[in-house]
Amino acid sequence: MQVDNAFYAQSGGVTAVINHTAQAVIETAATDKRIGKVLAGRNGILGALQEALIDTSVVPKSAIKNLAYTPGGVFGSCRYKLKSEQDCQRIIEVFAAHRIKYFFYNGGGDSQDTTHKLAQFSQQVGYPLTCIGIPKTIDNDLPWTDTCPGFGSVAKYVATSIREAALDVQSMAATSTKVFIMEVMGRHSGWIAASSGLAADRPGAAPHIILFPEIPFNQQTFLEKVQYIVQRYHYCTIVVSEGLKTSNGQFLSEADSSDAFGHKQLGGVAPILAHMIKKHLHLKYHWAVLDYLQRSARHIVSAVDLKQAYQLGKTAVQLAMQGKQSVMPIIVRTSNQPYRWHIDSVPLQDVANIEKKLPKKYIRADGFHITPSCKAYLAPLIQGEAYPPYLNGLPNYQPFPCRLVKPKLQPYNLL
Amino acid sequence: MQVDNAFYAQSGGVTAVINHTAQAVIETAATDKRIGKVLAGRNGILGALQEALIDTSVVPKSAIKNLAYTPGGVFGSCRYKLKSEQDCQRIIEVFAAHRIKYFFYNGGGDSQDTTHKLAQFSQQVGYPLTCIGIPKTIDNDLPWTDTCPGFGSVAKYVATSIREAALDVQSMAATSTKVFIMEVMGRHSGWIAASSGLAADRPGAAPHIILFPEIPFNQQTFLEKVQYIVQRYHYCTIVVSEGLKTSNGQFLSEADSSDAFGHKQLGGVAPILAHMIKKHLHLKYHWAVLDYLQRSARHIVSAVDLKQAYQLGKTAVQLAMQGKQSVMPIIVRTSNQPYRWHIDSVPLQDVANIEKKLPKKYIRADGFHITPSCKAYLAPLIQGEAYPPYLNGLPNYQPFPCRLVKPKLQPYNLL
DSSP states (O other): OOOEEEEEEEOSSOOSSHHHHHHHHHHHHHTOTTEEEEEEETTTHHHHHTTOEEEGGGSOHHHHHHGGGOOSOTTOOOOOOOOSHHHHHHHHHHHHHTTEEEEEEEESHHHHHHHHHHHHHHHHTTOOOEEEEEEOOTTOOOSSSSOOTTHHHHHHHHHHHHHHHHHHHHHHTTTSOOEEEEEEOOSSOOHHHHHGGGGOOSTTOSOSEEEOTTSOOOHHHHHHHHHHHHHHHSOEEEEEETTOBOTTSOBTTTSOTHHHHSSOOSSOHHHHHHHHHHHHHOOOEEEEEOTTHHHHOGGGOBHHHHHHHHHHHHHHHHHHHTTOOSEEEEEEEEETTTTEEEEEEEEGGGTTTOOOOOOGGGBOTTSSSBOHHHHHHHGGGGOOBOOOOEETTEEOOOOOOOOBOOOOSOOOOOO | OOOEEEEEEEOSSOOSSHHHHHHHHHHHHHTOTTEEEEEEETTTHHHHHTTOEEEGGGSOHHHHHHGGGOOSOTTOOOOOOOOSHHHHHHHHHHHHHTTEEEEEEEESHHHHHHHHHHHHHHHHTTOOOEEEEEEOOTTOOOSSSSOOTTHHHHHHHHHHHHHHHHHHHHHHTTTSOOEEEEEEOOSSOOHHHHHGGGGOOSTTOSOSEEEOTTSOOOHHHHHHHHHHHHHHHSOEEEEEETTOBOTTSOBTTTSOOHHHHSSOOSSOSHHHHHHHHHHHHOOOEEEEEOTTHHHHOGGGOBHHHHHHHHHHHHHHHHHHHTTOOSEEEEEEEEETTTTEEEEEEEEGGGTTTOOOOOOGGGBOTTSSSBOHHHHHHHGGGGOOBOOOOEETTEEOOOOOOOOBOOOOSOOOOOO
């Protein structure tokens, strides 16, 4: 009997734990005799379009195990939306040629939309394709699920980083730096900025100020707050979301801020705030921009996050084998303390293109910090350490041996 | 018999391991009956001038043990040069009032100069003061010593960070980010930038390009190199020292770069390079600035660095009790592989105000990477992991209980 193959791919911004989801899909598929090979798309859905399929069945088990420890997306990711019916048609042709009947797409909101569209198309054309979405996004903005794999690890990294930097600034404040600004990701929602608030475990602890995309920036209120904090604690630490906006809804990092300090900035909101503080409060500052470091920091992932990444991948395969179609497994929280959760699933049509915003009740009334209920939500997500193996003093991230299946079709020109 | 007290203080930029040196001084002094209390200066030498002396003898042993795990400088640091004979005179008065006969100053080149000056002054005025410098600087630029405590941990953090971020960029390169730039510290020497090169453990591995303060920046050569790397590997990772200079010797971050892209930048050399790449090569970029995070990252210190930080503090006290004057303990390397080292000492006059530059032989001929001999030097310094304890998912850095000794003198006005 010839069995059916599965396609798995990674989509959108990658995380420190997405490869652990890939590992779960590969290992779980291997336990079900109805599934043949797991063929991974090189660079997400592009791998399907370009017939660039990585044969995971020939990869040594040790390399599959290493996926638990490897940040980034070993198969490559993409930012690509299916552009036309022609794209969908091509994917079905590639899948038919390689006997692929299961489609697993590991990504955020846009990616779940792709999964949903492909499910609809395959039904229209009568090709039997089981389509399952698997959540992943550091932005934590997918609906229904308690959290998204990748986010908890970013939260742990961000809260750790501001706690560490704050001890440094506090040491220097007598004669040098008084204000430290750390810029984090989250262009459209403040989940990551909020997570830094977990470091504030006692009065006066960092971060002293959190700036959210959800709260329009007010220069005067902000500067008054900074001044108050410096007077009170001798130093001030600030976490700012890259998505901080003016009251006009414009990104502060893109605003023409020539009024404020006479010249334009090349991206990055942290240096803009730094110069504002220098100009108006005459305080010495330092600033950092975390960028990709926050989402690739496998060396300090959350054990809870890592576990959930695996469970979702595993459940995705199980759902497919139960005959479910167009669904995405989600995490359901049943208790904060102790954190209890299980996996359920929702239809993709309820997920696609919906963003879960940071609720108002999670932001303190003055707009500069998180509330206790936000902490209660976030705290379980960063629990536990899961260190990678080290070799010669550095995390031992091995390259994944990607061998492509021989193409059977003509090349496809992307539009 | 009334015994003599010791003064210990932290100076200049702090590190992830300087408190472990403090611990060594306190614990070693406690084993010698000739030493009474260790009084720590609040905010470095300012603590001596302002008679702000922290009594470490009343601190619970558990809090002293915690110093091994706490980044920053728990007693506070300062950037302050003794300004006059009056400053020296005041310090001697404070020391006499508190029966302080041992002076331990934990810092970089400037701080050793302070230690040396104070030793000379105390001799002139006939006050018996044993002055011992203890090395510390993430810049790794002190002469004689094999390395400086704090540097090995920064090196480990920086090499880990670029390795992790590179895996992310590599995943995204097909449809998104092609170039990633990470800015590190090192205003006057390229030791930290160089240490990122440890991540390059196989052909094509990150970082692909390292930019040193020692090599004048040439835009054309740089852009050609970036283009070549992107063609060859599909993505490019760059580590740049904040101290990168133009051929005129001007910091690139302060240069009026309006020729290159039409407006001035608010600090940070990474965004300048990013926009240069965008403008001339039309490649999508991301950039990060590590700033204080790199020197406060206690969560990923080097075990070797941590151990050396302790040994130097311990030896400093032993040298004092052997009657040595105006010396600094140093690390002497006797073998690269396995790394063998022991502690020796040098006169402070041979240390003060001398900077150890990154040698030419450690920079590859094309100026864009490190040599094998540089790797052989650096590799031992990042070995071993020494994780802090975690509580609720975050490193458990406890505040140090600082209780000041009651002042005996009139307040002193700093000039």
